[in-house]
Amino acid sequence: xxxxxxxxxxxxxxxxxxxxxxTAVELKLMSGELLTGKIDWQDQNCxxxxxxxxxxxxxxxxxxxxxxxxxx
Amino acid sequence: xxxxxxxxxxxxxxxxxxxxxxTAVELKLMSGELLTGKIDWQDQNCxxxxxxxxxxxxxxxxxxxxxxxxxx
Amino acid sequence: xxxxxxxxxxxxxxxxxxxxxxTAVELKLMSGELLTGKIDWQDQNCxxxxxxxxxxxxxxxxxxxxxxxxxx
Amino acid sequence: xxxxxxxxxxxxxxxxxxxxxxTAVELKLMSGELLTGKIDWQDQNCxxxxxxxxxxxxxxxxxxxxxxxxxx
Amino acid sequence: xxxxxxxxxxxxxxxxxxxxxxTAVELKLMSGELLTGKIDWQDQNCxxxxxxxxxxxxxxxxxxxxxxxxxx
Amino acid sequence: xxxxxxxxxxxxxxxxxxxxxxTAVELKLMSGELLTGKIDWQDQNCxxxxxxxxxxxxxxxxxxxxxxxxxx
Numbered sequence: 001x002x003x004x005x006x007x008x009x010x011x012x013x014x015x016x017x018x019x020x021x022x023t024a025v026e027l028k029l030m031s032g033e034l035l036t037g038k039i040d041w042q043d044q045n046c047x048x049x050x051x052x053x054x055x056x057x058x059x060x061x062x063x064x065x066x067x068x069x070x071x072x
Numbered sequence: 073x074x075x076x077x078x079x080x081x082x083x084x085x086x087x088x089x090x091x092x093x094x095t096a097v098e099l100k101l102m103s104g105e106l107l108t109g110k111i112d113w114q115d116q117n118c119x120x121x122x123x124x125x126x127x128x129x130x131x132x133x134x135x136x137x138x139x140x141x142x143x144x
Numbered sequence: 145x146x147x148x149x150x151x152x153x154x155x156x157x158x159x160x161x162x163x164x165x166x167t168a169v170e171l172k173l174m175s176g177e178l179l180t181g182k183i184d185w186q187d188q189n190c191x192x193x194x195x196x197x198x199x200x201x202x203x204x205x206x207x208x209x210x211x212x213x214x215x216x
Numbered sequence: 217x218x219x220x221x222x223x224x225x226x227x228x229x230x231x232x233x234x235x236x237x238x239t240a241v242e243l244k245l246m247s248g249e250l251l252t253g254k255i256d257w258q259d260q261n262c263x264x265x266x267x268x269x270x271x272x273x274x275x276x277x278x279x280x281x282x283x284x285x286x287x288x
Numbered sequence: 289x290x291x292x293x294x295x296x297x298x299x300x301x302x303x304x305x306x307x308x309x310x311t312a313v314e315l316k317l318m319s320g321e322l323l324t325g326k327i328d329w330q331d332q333n334c335x336x337x338x339x340x341x342x343x344x345x346x347x348x349x350x351x352x353x354x355x356x357x358x359x360x
Numbered sequence: 361x362x363x364x365x366x367x368x369x370x371x372x373x374x375x376x377x378x379x380x381x382x383t384a385v386e387l388k389l390m391s392g393e394l395l396t397g398k399i400d401w402q403d404q405n406c407x408x409x410x411x412x413x414x415x416x417x418x419x420x421x422x423x424x425x426x427x428x429x430x431x432x
Contacts, residue, residue: 009115060354137175153259282395333371
């Protein structure tokens, strides 16, 4: 299905909540690589992740396999 | 073909049934990784899987290779 | 090219024939994994494969590399 | 760019010529796998390759990396 | 979601800033390969990276996993 | 973003220049494979590369990671 950036969609809303609450997350990429941090913003193309030093990583959506809360 | 999120399509309807019946499933990803759990919701972009501790994993559709019932 | 689910297209029609005739097929995935079975249905997003125990596997089209008749 | 199935495009026309002249080709897939044969037909979604025993393999376009004439 | 080249989007604007400020970046590709350099331009399809000898590499967006500032 | 075959775009124009000037290039694919040659033509779907024996390889755009001038 054509991907949609519609703020009413659960997938967009839940990321928006993770941004607002500054929740630590894990992003698993299609390549198997795991990124961790807090989501700073999202748009149609990308999510931006901040690491513990507040350094941003701009991750393309097409590269993301899944997202979950950071395990402790 | 342009992917469609049309609730009349078998691929959308059958996932909807799996959600309603809280069926345990296996999601095999394009990367070869296997995720298991119950599907909590689906939208155009993602499926959300709940593990046995009810922790959610938001899985992007483009990352999914196939879905089947959990083998016993 | 934008993929199309047009029943006049050879790629859609030939899968439809495989469904009707319950032909055993091999589906090779982009990941290299090989699935075998009979195709139960197709829609814009997915093909559904039934294994020898009639268990369904819903395979996303974007994950399929190629399809051929099962070798004996 | 949105892929197009426009018979005026070189990529579509040249495959059409390969079909008409029954030229033996190599298809290299994104996964690294190499398929060989003669192209039987093409449509928006797929190319169909016939092996030396005239057995068809339906290859999805998204899985193809490149196509060249079979090396001797 | 359909990717968009809209200069109001954070993902487009932030790359535009990296271009203007000639910031050294790392581009991690879907294949795991890492490219480094300064971004020279972006358009709908590609980003162009200049290495230390000012040699350009045209990188397709679909191949990019993530972008971050070059680590020291 | 929806890829565009617009001859005003830098990514299309620069490939057009490489064709006109018969510049030797390297094409790195998503699979990690490296192809070398001169670009013969481009269209919405593909680039065609000629090797030193003028043999053509039709490369699908979705398979390309990056393009650079051939290193000496």
